[in-house]
Amino acid sequence: MKSCFAVSLSLYFFFFKTFSTGRSPELLDYECPNTTLFTPNSTYQSNLNTLLSSLSSAATNNTDGFANATAGQNPPDQAYGLFLCRSDISTATCSDCVATGKRDIRQVCPDQRVSVIWYEKCMLRYSNKSIFSVMEVTPSFTLLNLWNISERARFRQALGKSIRDIAYRASGSASGKKFAEAEMKFTSSQTLYMMVQCTPDLMEWECNRCLLSAIDILEGKQGARTLTPSCNVRYELYPFYNVTTVRAPPPPPLTTSEGPLPPPLPPPVTTPEGKSNKFTMITIVIVVPTGGVMILIFLTCLLRRRGKVTYEVVKGKSVVGNASANELITMESLQFDLATIQAATNDFSHESKLGEGGFGEVFKGGLPNGQPIAVKRLSQSSRQGDDEFKNEVLLVAKLQYRNLVRLLGFCLEGDEKLLAYEFVPNKSLDYFLFGIAMMQISKKRGQLDWPLRYKIVSGIARRMLYLHEDSRLRIIHRDLNCSNILLDSEINPKISDFGMARIFGVDQTQANTYKIVGTFGYLSPEYAMHGQISAKSDVYSFGVLTLEIICGKKNSCFFQSDGGENLASYAWKHWRAGTPLEVLEPFISNAYSIDEVVRCLHIGLLGVQEDPADRPTMASIVLTLTSHSVKLSQPRQPAFFLQRSTERRLKEPESDESTSGSMPWSTNEMSVTEVYPR
Structure with missing residues (x-):
C-alpha cells in the first residue's frame, strides 16, 4: 500500500513540476510504522493537527530552516514535531516545502502516532514521544x-x-x-x-x-x-x-585611486606628559621578575611530568596519557561518573557479569533511560590495560561507525577505568560456530545457515574496508577473529576490540613493531615472525576467519587433532584435489549456493598466502563478494605454522632488546579467548 501510494504521489509531483511553476516540493520517501496508531477524532489527533499548523506557521518567517514544537499537555496524547530545511534554500521555499509536508504526511500516514516524510529540500517528522535533541539514524x-x-x-x-x-x-x-x-x-x-x-x-x-x-x-x-x-x-x-547561497562572498577591500587601503594601524598608547619614563620603569621592574618565576615553575612541572603516562580529568574532559582533550573527545557527555556505572551494573554484581577477558571483566547493565549497555572494567593489575583503554577511547569514540561496536561512554575515576558499549544481543560469532557444550553445537550451528554465513563474510569485509580505506583514520585492527565479531539482532556483524589497533598515516603502507599482539592462528607470518604490520596483516586474519565460517571448525583444533596441520592446509588440500565442497560445515543443509561457497573458499585461500603482495586488498574482496563476474587469481600454497615451535617461542622471557636477533614476545599481549561486550 505504501509503495503504490508513494509511486503515484511521486508521479503526481513529477507531472506537476513539469507542467507548472516547478516549485512543488519533490517527495522522496516517508515512513510511518503501523504499530503506533491513534483513533480518529481522538485527543492525539487534535494535538497533531495543532502541531502541524504550528510548524507550518513557524516556517513562514524562519531564517534558520529548523524549528520544533509541541502540542498538548498530557504525555500519552502530547505531540512533538520538527522540520529541517536545506540551508541553501530560501525562506519561501522552506515554507512551501513544510506546508506541503503538513498536507501530505496526514495522507500517507493517516492514523500513525510516529511519522517522518522527506522531500528534496526539507524533512518533517512528528511523534508521541519527545524527539528533541535525540539522535536517530533509523528509519533511513x-x-x-x-x-x-x-x-x-x-x-x-x-x-x-x-x-x-x-x-x-x-x-x-x-x-x-x-x-x-x-x-x-x-x-x-x-x-x-x-x-x-x-x-x-x-x-x-x-x-x-x-x-x-x-x-x-x-x-x-x-x-x-x-x-x-x-x-x-x-x-x-x-x-x-x-x-x-551557502558561500557568502567576503566583503571587498576598500580601495582608492592608488589601490587598496592598507590595514588600519592600532591606536597609539599615550600617557600624561612626564609620566611615560616612570611608567616604563615600573613595567620592567614588575614584568621581568614575574616572567622569570613563571618560566621556572613551568620548567619544574615539565621535568616532573616528563616520561609519565597519566590519566587526568580537566574541566570534565578526560585526557589520556599525552593526548589532548580535543584529541580524545570533545564532548563531556561521553564521560560517565562512577556512580552511574555502579547503579547500571548493580555494583558490578556476579549476576550482571557477562564474561572475563585478558584485560578485565565485562558486565551487562542498563542506563536510567532503559538502554542496555555492556561495561568493560579494565583490570587494575593489567599494564596492557592502560594501552588498550587509550586505543579503545581514541579510536572507537572518533570513528562511531554503526557497524563497529559503538562506544557510549567511559569513566575515569579513582583506580577505575571503565568503557560502556552498546549491548549486542546475539553474542559473538564464535559462540555460534564453536559451541562449548557438545550437545548444543548442532543447534547453534544450525542457526547459521549458508545465506547467513555469506552475509556475515560480506559484512565483515565491508567493515574492514571501512577501517582500511574509508574512515577518517586508517586503522589496522591486528586482532580480527571470531570472538571479536559480534552479531546484532539481525545477525549483522559488528567489529569489536580496538585495544590492539594501529593508526596509519594516509600514505603509510607498513609499520614495524617489537611487540607482537593478537590471537593464535590469525597472525600473518610476516607480522608474527618479523613484526611487519600492514593492511595485508588484517587480510590474512580475514582469510582464516572466512575459512572458519565455511568449515565450522576452529583453526586451533587442527593443531591438536591433525599433528600440526592447520585449517588453511586442510582447505588447500581439498582445493587442489578438486573437492572444495568437502570442507563445508556438515550441519549446513543443502540450501546453499555452490558458487558462493567456492568463491568464499577461494577468497579465504587467497588471504592466507604467505607473501603479502599475493593477498588481495579488502576493496577487491568486497568487489569479488558483490560481483560474480570478477575473475580471481589462483591461490598459492598457504603459509603453514606448527604450534609447538610457536609455543616454545612464546615461553621466552620478554625483553625490549634482543641480543640473539630473534623477535621478543610477550604472552601477556596474546589474547587467546577474550570475552568482550555481547
Whole structure:
C-alpha cells in the first residue's frame, strides 16, 4: 500500500513540476510504522493537527530552516514535531516545502502516532514521544545513481576522506546550523559536490555519529544520498545545491585611486606628559621578575611530568596519557561518573557479569533511560590495560561507525577505568560456530545457515574496508577473529576490540613493531615472525576467519587433532584435489549456493598466502563478494605454522632488546579467548 501510494504521489509531483511553476516540493520517501496508531477524532489527533499548523506557521518567517514544537499537555496524547530545511534554500521555499509536508504526511500516514516524510529540500517528522535533541539514524532512506564511476577505488578513497572532513566540519559548525558543503576536483573534467546536514538540536558528537552512519552506505556510484530523521548526506558529480547561497562572498577591500587601503594601524598608547619614563620603569621592574618565576615553575612541572603516562580529568574532559582533550573527545557527555556505572551494573554484581577477558571483566547493565549497555572494567593489575583503554577511547569514540561496536561512554575515576558499549544481543560469532557444550553445537550451528554465513563474510569485509580505506583514520585492527565479531539482532556483524589497533598515516603502507599482539592462528607470518604490520596483516586474519565460517571448525583444533596441520592446509588440500565442497560445515543443509561457497573458499585461500603482495586488498574482496563476474587469481600454497615451535617461542622471557636477533614476545599481549561486550 505504501509503495503504490508513494509511486503515484511521486508521479503526481513529477507531472506537476513539469507542467507548472516547478516549485512543488519533490517527495522522496516517508515512513510511518503501523504499530503506533491513534483513533480518529481522538485527543492525539487534535494535538497533531495543532502541531502541524504550528510548524507550518513557524516556517513562514524562519531564517534558520529548523524549528520544533509541541502540542498538548498530557504525555500519552502530547505531540512533538520538527522540520529541517536545506540551508541553501530560501525562506519561501522552506515554507512551501513544510506546508506541503503538513498536507501530505496526514495522507500517507493517516492514523500513525510516529511519522517522518522527506522531500528534496526539507524533512518533517512528528511523534508521541519527545524527539528533541535525540539522535536517530533509523528509519533511513537511500538513493543511488545507477551509473558506476570510473576509477572506483580511487573515487571511493577520495570521497571517503572528503565527505568525512565536511561531516566533522558540520558537526562543529560555529553557525549552529550543522551544515557543510564542499567541492573536490576528481578528474580534469569531473568535480565532486558534497553536502551534509544535521538537525541543529544535536550535540556535536551526536551529529558526527549520525553523519558517519549515513556515509557508511555510500556505494561508490556517481551519486548517492542518505536520509535519516536526524541528518542527511549527499554527493553528486554536478552542483545540486545553491553554491552562491551557502558561500557568502567576503566583503571587498576598500580601495582608492592608488589601490587598496592598507590595514588600519592600532591606536597609539599615550600617557600624561612626564609620566611615560616612570611608567616604563615600573613595567620592567614588575614584568621581568614575574616572567622569570613563571618560566621556572613551568620548567619544574615539565621535568616532573616528563616520561609519565597519566590519566587526568580537566574541566570534565578526560585526557589520556599525552593526548589532548580535543584529541580524545570533545564532548563531556561521553564521560560517565562512577556512580552511574555502579547503579547500571548493580555494583558490578556476579549476576550482571557477562564474561572475563585478558584485560578485565565485562558486565551487562542498563542506563536510567532503559538502554542496555555492556561495561568493560579494565583490570587494575593489567599494564596492557592502560594501552588498550587509550586505543579503545581514541579510536572507537572518533570513528562511531554503526557497524563497529559503538562506544557510549567511559569513566575515569579513582583506580577505575571503565568503557560502556552498546549491548549486542546475539553474542559473538564464535559462540555460534564453536559451541562449548557438545550437545548444543548442532543447534547453534544450525542457526547459521549458508545465506547467513555469506552475509556475515560480506559484512565483515565491508567493515574492514571501512577501517582500511574509508574512515577518517586508517586503522589496522591486528586482532580480527571470531570472538571479536559480534552479531546484532539481525545477525549483522559488528567489529569489536580496538585495544590492539594501529593508526596509519594516509600514505603509510607498513609499520614495524617489537611487540607482537593478537590471537593464535590469525597472525600473518610476516607480522608474527618479523613484526611487519600492514593492511595485508588484517587480510590474512580475514582469510582464516572466512575459512572458519565455511568449515565450522576452529583453526586451533587442527593443531591438536591433525599433528600440526592447520585449517588453511586442510582447505588447500581439498582445493587442489578438486573437492572444495568437502570442507563445508556438515550441519549446513543443502540450501546453499555452490558458487558462493567456492568463491568464499577461494577468497579465504587467497588471504592466507604467505607473501603479502599475493593477498588481495579488502576493496577487491568486497568487489569479488558483490560481483560474480570478477575473475580471481589462483591461490598459492598457504603459509603453514606448527604450534609447538610457536609455543616454545612464546615461553621466552620478554625483553625490549634482543641480543640473539630473534623477535621478543610477550604472552601477556596474546589474547587467546577474550570475552568482550555481547
